[in-house]
Amino acid sequence: MAKKDTIFFCQSCGNESGKWLGQCPGCREWNTFVEEKVVKGKNTSARSNNAALVNSGKPTALSEVAIENEERVKTRIEELDRVLGGGLVPGSLILVGGDPGIGKSTLLLQVCQRLTNEVKDVLYISGEESLRQIKIRADRVGQFAESLKILCETNLSIIEEIMRKTKPHIVVIDSIQTMYCEDVTSAPGSVSQVRESTALLLQLAKGLGITIFIVGHVTKEGTVAGPRVLEHMVDTVLYFEGDRHAAYRILRGVKNRFGSTNEIGVFEMQSIGLVEVPNPSEYMLSGKPQGASGSVVACLMEGTRPILIEIQALVYQSNFGMPRRQATGTDFNRVNLLMAVLEKRLGLQMASCDAYVNLAGGLKIAEPALDLGIVMAIASSFKNRVVDDKIIVFGEVGLSGEVRSVSMPALRVKEAAKLGFTTCILPEVCIKACGDEMKDLKGMKLIGVKSVRDAIDLI
Ligand code: TYD
Ligand code: MG
Numbered sequence: 001m002a003k004k005d006t007i008f009f010c011q012s013c014g015n016e017s018g019k020w021l022g023q024c025p026g027c028r029e030w031n032t033f034v035e036e037k038v039v040k041g042k043n044t045s046a047r048s049n050n051a052a053l054v055n056s057g058k059p060t061a062l063s064e065v066a067i068e069n070e071e072r073v074k075t076r077i078e079e080l081d082r083v084l085g086g087g088l089v090p091g092s093l094i095l096v097g098g099d100p101g102i103g104k105s106t107l108l109l110q111v112c113q114r115l116t117n118e119v120k121d122v123l124y125i126s127g128e129e130s131l132r133q134i135k136i137r138a139d140r141v142g143q144f145a146e147s148l149k150i151l152c153e154t155n156l157s158i159i160e161e162i163m164r165k166t167k168p169h170i171v172v173i174d175s176i177q178t179m180y181c182e183d184v185t186s187a188p189g190s191v192s193q194v195r196e197s198t199a200l201l202l203q204l205a206k207g208l209g210i211t212i213f214i215v216g217h218v219t220k221e222g223t224v225a226g227p228r229v230l231e232h233m234v235d236t237v238l239y240f241e242g243d244r245h246a247a248y249r250i251l252r253g254v255k256n257r258f259g260s261t262n263e264i265g266v267f268e269m270q271s272i273g274l275v276e277v278p279n280p281s282e283y284m285l286s287g288k289p290q291g292a293s294g295s296v297v298a299c300l301m302e303g304t305r306p307i308l309i310e311i312q313a314l315v316y317q318s319n320f321g322m323p324r325r326q327a328t329g330t331d332f333n334r335v336n337l338l339m340a341v342l343e344k345r346l347g348l349q350m351a352s353c354d355a356y357v358n359l360a361g362g363l364k365i366a367e368p369a370l371d372l373g374i375v376m377a378i379a380s381s382f383k384n385r386v387v388d389d390k391i392i393v394f395g396e397v398g399l400s401g402e403v404r405s406v407s408m409p410a411l412r413v414k415e416a417a418k419l420g421f422t423t424c425i426l427p428e429v430c431i432k433a434c435g436d437e438m439k440d441l442k443g444m445k446l447i448g449v450k451s452v453r454d455a456i457d458l459i
Contacts, residue, residue, distance in 0.1 A: 006035050006036060007035075007036055008020050008021070008033045008034065008035055008036070009033065009034055009036055009191040009192060010024040010026060010027065010029065010032045010033055011032045011033075011034055011191055012024060012027050012029040012032045013026045013027035013029070013032075013229065014191065014195060014229040015027065017033065020033050020035070021033050034190075034191060036186045036190050036191060036192055071090075072084075072086050072087030072088060072089055073087050073088040073090065073115070073118075073120070073169075073170075073211070074086075074087040074088075074118075075087065075088060075111050075114050075115060076114040076115075076117075076118070077110065077111060077114055077265075077276065078265075078276060078278070079251065079265030079266060079267060079276045079277070079278075080107075080111065080251065080265055082263050082265055083238060083251050083252070083253045083256075083263050083264065083265045084236065084238075084253070084256070084258070084259060085253075085256055085258050085259015085260060085263075086258075086259060088170070088211045089211070089235070089258045090169075090209050090210075090211055091205050091206055091208075091209040091210065091211065092205065092211055092212075092235040092236060092257070092258065093198075093201060093202055093205045093211075093212050093214065093233070093234040093235050093236070094211070094212070094213050094214065094234065094235065094236040094237075094238065095176075095214045095216050095230065095231065095234040095236065095237045095238065096108065096213060096214065096215050096216065096238050096239075096240060097215075097216045097217075097218050097237065097238070097239050097240065098218055098239060098240030098241060099218055099240075099241070100217065102240050102241070102242065102249060103240060103249055103267070103269055103274055104174070104175075104215050104240055105126075105128075105129070105137070105174055105215065106137065106141070106269075106273050106274055107240065107251075107267070107274055108124070108172045108174065108213055108215065109124065109134070109137060109138060109141055109273075110141055110273055110274060111170075111172075111213070112124050112144075112148050112170070112172060113138075113141060113142060113143075113144055113145075113148070115169070115170055116144060116145035116146075116147045116148040117145055119145075119147065120147065120169040120170055121147050121149075121166070121167075121168040121169050121170075122147060122148050122149070122168060122169065122170045122171075122172070123149050123150075123151060123162070123163070123166065123168040123170070123171045123172070124148065124149070124150050124151070124171075124172045124174070125150075125151045125152075125153055125159060125171065125172060125173050125174065126150070126151070126152050126174045127152070127153065127154040127173075127174065127175065127178030127179055128174060128175060128178055129152070129174075130152060131150055131152055134150055134152075140271065140272060140273060141272065141273040142272065142273070149166075149168070154178050154179050154180060154188065155179075155180065155182065156179050156180065156181050156182075156197055156200055156201075157181070157182055159173075159179075160200065160204060163204055163208065163210065164204075164208070167208060167210070168210060169210065169211065170210070170211050170212075170213070171210055171211070171212045171213070172212075172213045172215070173201065173212060173213065173214045173215065174215040175214075175215035175216060175217055176194055176197055176198060176214045176215065176216050176230070177189040177194065177216070177217050179193070179197045180193050180197065181193065181196045181197055181200060183196065184196050194230055195229055195230065195233075198214070198229075198230050198233050198234070199233065201214065202233055202234070214234065216230065218239075231254075231255060234255075235256075235257040235258065236253065236255060236256045236257065236258065237253070237254045237255040237256075238251055238252065238253055238254070239251070239252045239254055240252075241364075242362065243362040246361070246362045247268050247269050247270070248266060248267065248268045248269075248277060248280075248283065248361070248362075249266070249267045249268070249269060249274065250264050250265070250266055250267075250363075251264065251265040251266075251267065252264050260303065260304075262302070262303035262304075263302070263303040263304070263305070264302045264303060264305065266280045266283070268283070280305075280307050281306070281307050281308035281309075281415060281419055282419065283361075284307060284308060284309050284310065284360065284361040284363070285297065285308055285309075285310060285419070287360075288310050288360070288389075290389060291386050291389070292386065293380050293381050293383075293384050293385060293386050293387075294312055294313040294314055294315070294377050294378075294380050294381030295310060295311070295312050295313075295377065295380070295387065296310070296311050296313075296373045296376045296377040296380060296387050296391070296393055297309070297310055297311075297373070297391070297392045297393065297416075297421070298310075298311050298369070298370050298372070298373030298374075298392065298393050298394055299369070299392055299393075299394045299412040299415060299416060300365055300367045300369055300370055300394075301367065301369070301407065301408055301411070301412070304408075304411070306408070306411050306412045306414070306415035307363075307415075308392065308415060308416060308419060308421075309359055309360065309361060309363060309365070309370075310359075310360040310361070311357065311358075311359060311360075311370065311373045311374055311377045312357070312358045312359075312360055312377060313355065313356065313357050313358075313374070313377035313378045313380070313381040314354075314355070314356045314358075314381055315350060315353050315354070315355045315356075315378055315381040315382040316353060316354055316381075317352060317353055317354075318352055318353055318354045323351070323352055323353055323354050323355070324354040324355075324356075325339070325354070325355050325356075326355070326356045326357070327356075327357045327358075328356075328357070328358040328359065329358060329359030329361075329362065329363055329364050329365060330357060330359055330364070330365055330366065330370065330374065331366050334366070334371070334374075335355070335357045335374060335378075337399075338371060338374055338375050338378070338397060339355060339378060341375070341397060341399060341401050341452060342375060342378060342379060342452070344401075345400070345401030345451075345452060345453065346379075346401070346452065346453055346456060348379065348382055350378075350382060353382070355378065357374060357377065357378065368396040368397075368406070369394045369395065369396055369406040369407075369412075370394070371395065371396050371397035372393050372394060372395035372396070372397055372403060372425070372427075372449075372452075372455060373393045373394065375397055375452055375455070375456070376393055376425075376455060376456065376459065379456045379459065380459055383459070385459050386459075387459050388423065390420070390421050390422040390423055391421065391422075391423045391424070391425060392412075392416040392421045392423070392424050392425070393424075393425045393426070393455070394406055394409070394412055394424075394425075394426055395425075395426055395427040395430075395449070395455075396427070397452055401451050401452040401453065402450065402451050402452075403427045403428070403449050403450060403451060403452060403454075403455065404427060404429075405427045405429040405430050405433065406427065406430065409426055409427075409430035409431075409433070409434055410434045410437040412424075412426075413426070413441060413444060413446070414441065416444070417441050417443070417444045421444070422443060422444060422445060423444070423445045423447060424444060424445070424446050424447065425447045425449060425455055425458060426446065426447070426448060426449070427448065427449065427450075428448030428449060428450050429448075430448070431446055431448040432448075
């Protein structure tokens, strides 16, 4: 019998199989197997085994492990440094994922710009754009120092050779889907190519102490294309997200071996590239209508950072038998649930009403602390009563209409005070829990509520 020359890979966990399977036996995901040409040539699996990380083969006492170079390199882009947990760790591998055109190449070019000003040798390798295209982009972004070198190359053996010879401090690979290893016969962008290429880059990063940024394309489902293994292999995974039509972009850490993952960085795309947004609340609230019903300002937490956001609701008598419900930026089912609470606990007759809820600014948030804000926005639109412009709201709503506590209330209230809000409607338990912390906030009136009814009575 002729030997099969194709093999099937699970795109989620990298599991291999001789035949196609509906469900992966490794990770139990459905419909993840893709066919690929078999890997020929020398045995490359040693590379996948992280050979660079293996030391002499004998156990070492933890106290004897010397840490050199533990100092972090600041990129001088504050929003990025925060997401990275305080700067770049030498020898780390950072994956930057995001939709096409979101600004990954622009961000990394700007990182290169800042780092070259810090007298670091930086190598920017592009497999997608020509030298001319990069130059045109660089001219928009600003002045670049001599120490930035550009290379248009997709063959990783050549890249490896150059990296070993020139030993730059920082390398950018744009993008991993265009790179290929000669040992692997399948096309660039395929599961085995992406896996092998990343393994090689990992080896180079750890072996030479080079920090490598890898750009990864994102699939329809929103994960980095290629195997999930990619995310397991690298030290840090950052996602660049945001509406391509809106100007702002959010950089979110989803994995970080050197810091917390719940920090975000906010940027705005301008004609000179990405500009940091140090105060996102102000940015999110710009353009908020005055004296309109159905508009409520709520406070959410992104990591340790409070962000104020406007919740808009529009509720009106439906023209059809089947009312329409829609939620933009927040969970549709959650909105339905909160409307059910309003109907049952407060007797608001909304069964024949169309209802639309929108988080202004295009953010996508699933934090329960927004519940009270959503409920108030819906009630405000339904009753056509305006919620005062100086009120801010947060709290989780339970099924019996109770308002439950949320995390870090003091930080939220302080952020609101900073932006000139004078009244805060929050869960009563939160006032008891950290009343002391909030005492020094003069001019901020705290109204504790126990149930949705208390909150709605205020408007
Ligand atoms: P890019 O970094 O090429 O995206 P990615 O690498 O993630 O695919 O970003 C391209 C978009 O950014 C493009 O639509 C134009 C826009 N842009 C600006 O608005 N201003 C600028 O200064 C630059 C460089 C790009
Ligand atoms: Mg790009």
